Amino acid sequence: MLQIKKLQAGIEDKRILKGIDLSVNAGEVHAIMGPNGSGKSTLASVLAGRDGYDVTGGEAIYNGSDLLDLAPEERxxxxxxxxxxxxxxxxxxxxxxxxxxxVNAVRTHRGEAELDAMSFLKAVKEKMKELGLSEEFLKRPVNAGFSGGEKKRNEILQMAMLNPRLAVLDETDSGLDIDALRIVADGVNRLRGRDNAQVVITHYQRLLDYIVPDFVHVLHDGRIIKSGDKSLAIELEEKGYDWLAKEAA
Amino acid sequence: MSQAAATDPAATPVEAFAAMEQNGAALMPLRKAGLARFSESGYPSLNDEDWRFTNLKPLTELPFCPVTAPLGQAPGPEQLDSLTFGRLDADRLVFVDGHFNADLSQIADQPSGVTVSNLGRFEGELGSLSGGDDNPFVALNDAFFTDGALIQIGDGQRLAKPVQLLFVTTANAEGEAAHIRNWITAGANSHGTIIESHLSLGQAATVTNVVTETRVGDGANVEHIKFQDQSARAFHLASLHSELGRDARYAFHSIALGSRLSRNNLRMRLAGPGIECVLNGLTMTRGQQLADHHMIVDHAAPHCDSHEYFNGILDGQSRGVFHGRILVRPGAQKTDAKQTNKNLILSDDATANTKPQLEIYADDVKCTHGATIGEMDDDAIFYLRARGLDACTARRMLMHGFVGEIVERIRHDAVREELDALVWNRLETEHQLD
Incomplete structure (x- = not known):
């Protein structure tokens, strides 16, 4: 589904991603872990198409076409x-x-009929219930005055409604207490299927107790320095990142 | 009906004042004092700190001709119905060029203990709330005001319907000026909604100068919506003086869309503890327009909240001016005062001047202010695009949000909904959103 090859990117003159290789197939969950400053959020921003990031080399092929050529809304x-x-x-x-x-912008693009207000409300209320969000939410301005946990749950709600093929979660676990973490993880797990894939970017192993990955990659200084299965995450939790960094050097 | 005084462009204020002599002896001391103050001060200039950014030259160059008697031209009822808020379920007082028009007005059954009428020759405590103000336009109004609304809601009473004050100008001659005076009293624990609109039926460079004094009693709850949408050549000057009693709830919304130059002086005096006062404003200007809000919120008692929210969208060569002064007097502990002024600039030639001012003489208070001047938030545009909305839709949505933030604070449902549709339509048709 997504093949990232030798991806290099940075902000202004600062090189942050120095050659990322990653292949994600439908049905898979990948975790990308790494210390602060390793390039995790830059990777998410580049995949999203945020302004200000320069791609200086490599490519990201999504379903056969170059993702990096697409405008954010096209992605x-x-x-x-x-x-x-x-x-x-x-x-x-x-x-x-x-x-x-x-939802309707995405549906129109897929050639599906727009949801009318009634069917939209019915669908969204169902998802909100699953995520423990009060219906009051719908009347409030987007994220305005939301707590940290509410903002993250709102992201998961949007994801559930947009039903993406490839979801990238950028530190969605940060700032969540254990109950909120469980709710968010349940939301992600509900989306798992044969036709879609998830990339979970996180600093901590604890999210991976709830979203069990098929693959774990360690990002350090702009490169993936080690890949493995879920046991790698447990090893990282016990030993930290330093030993890997030394091994890579 | 003397039309000569109304249309003689050669008149000076002193000459024009002769026409006011017949308007009731009881008010003469107020009028004469106003004339004297204005003769002394003249119009404000850019050297006055309070008028630094608002150049009145185009106004002061106009002939001085207060419309002291009705001009004899009035719109038909159908024409009024077609105006903004023309079909609200409300009692309606209609004023044409500053003169009450009984035929066009409609007062249904308000409870006894409620007065809704033309101010006429009511003297009451007129001037008692505005008297301390050295604004030359208040002085001019004292001297020349003709009609305006008198609303008195007795203790514990509630307006059976909102009261709509519709001020229209029909004047065709440059400089013809309507001086309007409103007096509003809301007794203790009373309730009421007031909708004030100012609209032009002609295109001349006319002047509206309105002074409103409002006394809001203990525990009273008043929402006042002011909508100014006069012609692009009109001049609009307004001065609101509100005194709020203990535990009062007061919301004043100022929607300023029209006029070449508009200035709203808002003077709030929070005289008892436990008050919640909201000043909420929206301006949308383009071309050569200037919209100025100048406010003083005077916290004279402890435990009061005041919030000011003013958003402006500026296009063309227009200018937006915001001056917000919060005064916390000694003893006004536990004051919670917030002020925000956000300006969205759509063109390279538009200007926003914003001047927050905190003056605090108590030590246990929370006062915040924030002002922004700029283009649309790139992060927000990106966020919306990352959810599948194209850049143009994202910008429209943010613009809608920017005005929506203000409009949604209006509690009166029908007014809020009509205004929401109106400002959105205005944005789509008159401003370049792409």
Whole structure:
């Protein structure tokens, strides 16, 4: 589904990603772990198409076409979803209005009929219940005044409604207490299927107790220095990242 | 009906004042004092700190001709119905060029203990709330005001319907000025919604100068929505003086869309503890327009909250001016005062001047202010695009949000909904969103 080859990127003159290789197939869950500053969030930003990041080499092929050539909205419509580490507050924009517009933009692109207000409400309320979000949420402006946990759950709600083929979760676990973590993980697990894939970016192993990955990759200084199965995450939890960094050097 | 005084462009304020002599002896001391103050001060200039950013030259160059008697031209009822808020379920007082028009007005059954009428020759405590203000336009209004609304809600009473004050100008001659005076009293624990709109039916460079004094009693709850959508050549000057009593809830919304130049002076005095006062404003300007809000929120008692939210969208060569002064007097402990002014600039030639000012003489208070001037938030645009919305839709959504933030604070459902549709339509048709 996604083949990242020798991807290099940075901000202004600063090189951050120095040659990432990663292959994600449908049905798989990949975890990308690494210490602060290793390039985890840069990878998510580059995949999302955020302004200010320069891709200086390599490619990211998504379902046969170059993802990096697409505008952010085209990526979303093609089924790529990034759950952001810091979701933006948008005062004045009603959550229900925003989410329905987004869902319909994606549906139109897929050649599906737009959801009318009634069917949208029915679908969204069901998902909200699963995520433990009060219906009040829909009346509030997008993320405005939300707590950290509410913002993260709102990301998962958007993901559930947009039903992406490839979901990238950028430190979705940061700032969550254990109950919220479980709710978020359940939301992600519910989405797992043969036709889609998830990339979970995290600093800590604890999220992987709930979202069990098929593959674990360690990112260090802009490169993936080790890949393995879920036991690698447990090893990292016990031994930290330093031994790997030394091994790589 | 003397039309000569209304249309004689050669008049100076002193000459024009002759026409006011017949308007009731009881008000003459107020009028004469106003004339004297104005003769002394003249119009404000850019050298006045309070008028630094608002150049009144185009106004002061106009002939001085207060419309002291009705001009004899009035819109038909159907025309009024077609105006913004023309079909609200409300009692309606209509003023044409500053003169009450009984035929067009409609007052249904308000409870006894409620007065909704033309101010006429009511003297009451007129000037008692605005008297301390050295604004020359208040002085001019004292001297020349003709009609305006009188709303008195007795203790514990509730307006059976919102009261709509519709001020229209029909004047065709440059400089014709309507001086309007409103007096509002909301007794203890009373409730009421007031919708004030100012609209032009002509295109001339006319002047509206409105002074409103509002006394809000203990525990009263008043929502006042002011909608100014006059012609692009009009001048609009407004001065609101509100005194709020203990535990009062007061929300004043100022929606300023029209006029070449509009200035709203808002003077709030929080006189008792436990007050919640919200000032909420939206301006949308383009071309050569200037929209100015100048406010003083005077916390004279402890445990009061005041919130000011003003958003402006500026296009063309227009200018937005915001001056917000929060004064916390000694003893006004536990004051919670917040102020925000956000400006969205759509063109390279538009200007926003914002001046927050905190003056605090108590030590246990929370006062915050924030102002932004800029383009749309790139992070927010990106966030919306990352969810599948194209850049153009994302920008529209943010713009809608920017105005929506203000509009959604209006509690009166019908007004809020009509205004929401109106500002959105205005944005789509008159501003370049792409």
């Amino acid at each position: 979303a419509r093609e089924g790529v979803f990034i759950a952001f580490q810091y979701p933006v507050e948008i005062p004045g924009v009603n959550s229900a209005y925003f989410l329905r517009s987004a």
